[in-house]
Amino acid sequence: MTLQALIATADRVFSLERFPIPALKPTEVLVQTLYSGVSVGTEFMVFQHRLDWGPFPVCTGYQATGEVIGVGSAVDRFSEGDVVYYRSNFAPLTLNGTEVNRCSASHSDFAVVPQDHEIELLPEGVDPAVGAMFVMPSVGWNAVDMAGIQMDELVAMQGLGLIGTGAMLAARLRGARVVGIELDERRMQLARDLGIDHIIDARTEDVEAALEAIQPGGADVAFEATGLPQNLDSAFRLARRHGRFVYLGNLGSAPVSFNFMVPHTKMLTCFFPCNDGLKPCRDSVLRNIASGALPWGKTISHTVDAQDAPELYRAIDNKSLPELTGAVIKWN
Template identity: 40%
Template sequence: MDAKALVTNAHQRFSIESVSLPDPGPRQIKVQTLYSGVSIGTEFAVIKGKLNWGPYPLVTGYQGVGIVEQVGSEVTEYAIDDRVYYRNNMEIKSTDGTPISSASGVHCSHAVNNIDGNHAAAKLPEGADEETASTFVMPAVGLNGVDIANPRMGQTVVVYGSGLIGLGVVAACSHRGCIVIAADIEGGRLEIAKRLGADYAINLEKEDIGERVEEISPDGADIVFESTGVSDCIDPAIALCKREGKFVLQGNYGAKPISYHFLPPHSKRLTMYYPCDDGLEMCRRAVIKNMAAGVLPWHHTITHRCSFEDAPQLFDALNRGRAATVLGAVIRWA
C-alpha cells in the first residue's frame, strides 16, 4: 500500500516521501490519517539522537486520529469508517523496499495498527474534536503522573514547567480540587495554564519562585511536578517541596545519566515518583473523553497548524530553534 510520510534523514533534513505500508494482518486495521499531533519534546529528542528509536531514515509521530479503511480477517470490533485514535504505525519502507525506522511513525497519510496490546488503536469517543484529540498523548502523560502521585483536594501543587506535559498536569490537578501553581519562563504558556485551571502563574524570569511559593504555602508545596525534562531544573524544583512531601520527575530526561543533590530530598524525607508512558488506554480515553465533554479545553494548547505538505518547513524551524512560539502543533493529512 502506497502512502505519504514525513521522513527525517541522517542530516536531520525533512521531506514528504512516498512510502510503502504492509496490508493489515488478521488482528490489524488500516487507517487513513486525518490529523497527527506533534511532540516538540520527545520527537525532537529522537530526531537529534538524544533518544534512539531506530536508525535513519525515520518517521516520527506517536499520536494521531483517523478513519478505518480496512480491517483484518479476524477483526470484529471495528468497521469501515470508524473514527479511531492511535499511537503507532507498524512498518514503513521506501517504495524501493529500503527499511525506514518507524519511530512510532504516525506522521504518515495512513497507518497500520494493532487492535490488541498496550498501544493498540481505540475508537474515538462520540463528540471528540478530531484535531484536538490528535494531541492526546501529552495530557495523558500528565494525567498518569497525577494519578500515581495522588494529590488530594486542597493540597498545594507546583507544576515546574508548563509545556504540554506540564499543562496536562495542571489540568488534572485542577480537576482534583488542588491549589495549582504553574511556573514557566514563557508568559504565553502561563496564560494557557490559567485557562486550564492554574490558580497562580509564576514567570521564572521575572519572579523568585521560592518567595512566591512561600507566600502561597509557607511550609512548601505538598507535591512538585518537575515537568521540563531539563536536569538542571530538578534541584530548584526539589527546594519547593514541604517536609515529607512528594516530588515527581514528570519530564523525560533522555538516555544520559542525570544527577541531583541528595541531601535536600533526603533531609525532607520526600517520596519521589518516576512515572513512565501515558498511563495506557485508561488515561488516553479519560483525556479524550474530557476533551469531548468540554471539561478539558485542550484546544487552547494548539498554537500551530499546517498541511502535511508544509510539515517539513515546520519541523526544520523547530529543529533549528526558530519556532519558539510553537507549543502544540497539528499536521492535517486529509
C-alpha cells in the same frame, strides 16, 4: 496503493516520502489518517540525539486520529467508517534499500494497525484535530494518578510545556490547588487562559519566596516538567518536608546528577512515571475533552497541511517558531 510519511535523517533533514501499503493481515485495520499530533519535546530529543530510539532514518509521531477504511478478515472490533485514535503505524517502511526505524510512525497519511494494539474508537464530541494530541495530557494524567494527588493539596509544576500543562489540569480536576512556574510568557498566558490558580514568572520573581507566600513550607507535591537535568535542584526545593516529588520531564538517556542533600533532608517520596498510562488515562482524557472539562484545543497554536510538515519540523528544530505551543498535521 501507497502511503506518504514524514521521514527524518540523522542530520535532521525532514522530507515526505512514499511507501507501498502492504496487504492487511487478518487482525489488522487500515486507517486513513485525519490528524497526527506533534511532540515538540520527545520527537526533537530523538532528532537531536538526546534520546536514543534506534537508528536513522526514522518516522516519528506517536498520536493520531483517522478513519478506518479497511479491515482484515478476522477483525471484530472495528468497521469501515469508524473514527479512531491510535499510537502506532505498523506499515513496513524501506527507503532506498534502508529500513526506516518506525518510532511509532503515526506521521503518515495511512496507518496499518493491529486491532488490539493501542487503537480505540474516538469518543463522540471530540474534534479529531484535538483528539490527535491525546498523549501529552495522558502522560500528565498518569503522573498525577501515580502521585496520588488529593483535594486541596498544593501542586507546584516547574515547566509549563504541554505535558506539564496536562498534569496541572489533571491535578486541578482532582480538586488540588495548582502553581505553575515558567520563563516563557506564551506558556504562562496559556496557563492563565486554562484557569490555573497561580502563575510564578521565574524571570522576575523569587520562585521559592512566591511559593512560600502561597503555602508556608512548600508544595505538597512538586513536579519537574522541563526535562532539563540542571533544573532538578530548583524543583526539589519546591516541595515541603515529607512531601512528594514527580520526575515528569524526560531527562534523556545520559546520566544525571543533583544535590542529594535537598531531597534527602526533606525526606521526599519520589515518582518516576513513564508513558501515558495506557487505555485508562487516554480514555479519561478524551472523555474530559468531549465533555468540555478539558479544553485541550486551546493548546493547539499551529495546524499545517501535510505538504508543509517538513517545513514545520525544520522551523521547530531551528527554534524559529517562538509562538508555538502545540501543533497538528492535517493529512486528509
